[in-house]
Amino acid sequence: MMKNISKILACLVVLGLVSTSCSDLEQFNENDRNITQEQLEVDFQHVGSKYRPIFESIYQYTPAWSYQLQQNLNADVFSGYQTPPRPFVSGANNTTYNLVSGWNGFIWDVPYSNVMNNVQTISDLTKDDFPTFHGTALILKVAAMHRVTDVFGPIVYTNFGDLSNAGVYDSQQEVYNAFFVDLDTAEANLMANIDSPRFTAFDLSYDGDYAQWVKLANSLRLRLAIRISKVDPAKAKAEGEKALSQSLGVMEANTDSFFVNSALDHPLQTIDNSWGDIRMNASMESILVGYNDPRGNAYFDNSVATGDLKGVRGGLPLLPGYADELAQKADYINYSALNDNIHTSSVQLMTAAEVAFLKAEAALRGWAGAGDAQANYETGIQLSFDQHGVSGAAGYTADNSSTFIDYVDTINPVNNIAALSDVTIAWADAASDEERLEKIITQKWIAMFPEGQEAWSEFRRTGYPKIFPVASNQSGGTVDTDIQIRRIPFVDSELSTNPDGVLGAVSKLGGADNAGTRLWWDTGAPNF
Template identity: 20%
Template structure:
């Protein structure tokens, strides 16, 4: 969806009112940044979806954390983050921006509850509330998987709360399942859907399926298999149900990787596809999906393709030396201006069902649908699925990892939960300031330093419970293996 001048103007107004509502210390999650009352809820939804996906898939939180920690990518230069140095500015900005957009979603909920008829031009009010709740659940789920305990129950209160408590991650998980069920029950498919919705363009049947699929993901990770089984019949049924965000060729909703890599001329200077991923896929003869992920180094079209990943966790000098020997970069499909990016796909539902029932058939269906989702023809996708060896949980998670390419935070979470795939500790060792002990990858992200100043009492109570309050990266999540 291309945002027109009116939307840009309204987005500007939202930013202006947001900043004016904040304290001089930019107290983000502890201040209510209300948008002006005249902004339609449809614009709030477009704005929230756009900037949530931008924050999660940009060069920062998406590239320099998620795609590195899951070892889909390796850093080419300034390789500190692949060796687990944490830039405080990136963490501060990501934490702040996600809460700002959660506020936009809460604003939709509040407006539709208080004045359903007045806001009816953007869709049937309960449907609007449901979409906003599902997007909030998606966002909070990812945030608690990154940081663990976070402000949740008091974070989006209508009245200004300068010191929201940090809720336990396990409690947040339970609440999210209930919130998703509540959202599902609100949906009336006979009534108009949410306008301004980029993901499903207001198709409420698909929002129902997405909500049930999210319940399956959250339920599996937290061990609530009853919730998984209850949601499964109404979850995604095919790739047609996939939740994807479509970037625009121009304007505010342009792919952030296009801006970072093409417009800012950094393509091939920051990331290459990781050797961990390339080697795994080559060993499985999975070259058709690999061709969608990584560039072919063989320039002669009459010769077999060559793919070579960059070793993970090199120092700057060693990374540059390996780069000059030839490594595969990301394909244009990943960074083109109007690319689409997944929130969750049908193949993940199949892998979840395969795991809880040790179902080889569902596993192979998951591989096939993932391959088709990446542009592989059905017959070739079926052949790939038939030929991959099945070894239970290891195979399921390994292939789920491949299918989750571009969802780096999910790949990282599944490794923490199961120990698969076989990721590598940084080859050249940890950054001198990394505080991860002997972990292969961090168990969580350090909290934003701003929080120690803006919400110090609750921040201190939370970090005191961690194994390593100084580094905060070693304490496992409640759902970890």
């Protein structure tokens, strides 16, 4: 069960800006006191040992409650993927927009402590003499930190490690521009040394294959280009076409996908199986069951209560008739849990299926090199089916009648809600670009599961898929129930240790420091 709040807050108070879990610091520093620097340098461990905490902290594997706070009780829930069966803090928690600052500090603190610090060390040691190490570190940096800016908006990025400008935030536009520059450097470094074998021992994703790392860099560039396509279309097009035209290309096969292959257990295994703290979201039920989607039972188990896939409505308060949150959990825990295929796999951060859908949207936007929108769309579906070992993609993509279904809560009918969209699966050339984009994003959303951070970002950017609003909005008016939550406010560790930096960040945010303010790329405007 999730650790109590007092223990979590104690971690934050003691560790401040560079907080990580109280029990996990030792593993990131092993060897340093028992092996000499000379011994470390013989097999490059003085650099290579810094990679594991980066890989394992894009979101943190262990302890599982750190991931629970870093992503599961925010992006995984806000995306419409998952929701807890237990109304934590008597229903006044992140899921109902009564944001718990002690929880949300982990979204900021883990990547700064475990990613940015280690990337800085690697870069200092390698950027002049070992360009491939520097290049892979930069790619990991972008993979981790675009998630952070997509939660908060302005972040400390270009000034990190600069003592003269310590704590000075970049605007989100400045951060994105810096991401593209870092990807340029990484790609150039790797292409010039593509056959160097030295990274293999430290690579938790691609076994030291630098061609795969270049494909990842190109795919990340395409993801970020699509993200800014509404707010800076010229820059987006230039960067997207650069990704599509690079000689090694983007991810095309499932073997290209970006997973972190750690020996540690997937944190969802503990959160779902051991604690029973997460279940299927009602929006997932509405879409997967409505589409008769074969991936449904690859993602979730049938409900003990109903015998089929059944989700929990997001943002449940402590409902009338329950003495406490554990009594309410005792009912809703019987709704659909995650299938073992999900929480016993490696951590998924980017898939070839997602990239196919990115190309489909790029084609809609007229970007050179994107190919045909329909072909990319159908390829994305096929890749996702193959990834999860299910058949029937051809029949599924031809279905022009199935659509979302209404949600019915068999425990508490007060949570019932009508389906929000009638979008179908089959491609329609006669449809408008907006209608075809809804198909693309809906299928991308299904395919990216369980990676809730990217799903939440795409929902905010496009409005798709149309996921159910929270059952109870306890934001005090800062978040519109129908528009839904747009960001997380700046965290307590920054407010206490870097107040001037936060003040500057708020000035670059474009609105109040609350959960209802849209990010730079989240324009609220039509997609076309």
